[in-house]
Amino acid sequence: MSITKIELNSYSKLIEFFKFNGQIINELKKSGCKDYKVTGNWNLKVWYTMTLWESENEINTFYRNGIHVEAMKQSKKISSKIQFKRMNQVDLISWKNGKKLFENN
Template sequence: MILSITKIELNSYTKLIPFFKFNSQIIAELKQSKCIKYKIGGSWNLKVWYTMTLWEEENDINAFYRNGTHLEAMKQAQSFSSKIQAIRIQKEDLIGWKEAKKGFM
């Protein structure tokens, strides 16, 4: 299984509403995808957001990321954030946020 973890640091608080709009649409599509499990977490100041998704195959991840709302969000990502990082690791289940965040240090 493949665990994909993304960290997004918003450029400013004015980006929160547009970010939440995209995020809610992406979550709706994620629920209809081949994603096995997912979770989302934010920092206490609401500027840094993390997503974690578990997939069976790399093709499933790529098909999701390169289509629909997620594709549109990636096209507009520069307007939201100049700091987006993503990692993929082999895991059989979701992991805790503390462990996940270590991948970005």
């Protein structure tokens, strides 16, 4: 499982974030991803994504190909703070527990 926290540089980056995020979700639906979810904080400047995969190899293959690669190249324009965590899980965890993973960073 992979969890990503993205803090947008400004509200003006929301449209660009939504564009890439929508394209990435479309690719996730066609990939070997077992499950995924996305949520934002109330202020719309902090976003979280969570994906569940069979293996670390599948995660790496997805992240290094397609629209995700392009999104990563453009990410510095959107956010100066992107963090991620990887965990061995059989199911997605709750957002409450997922967000706690980033509290001390």
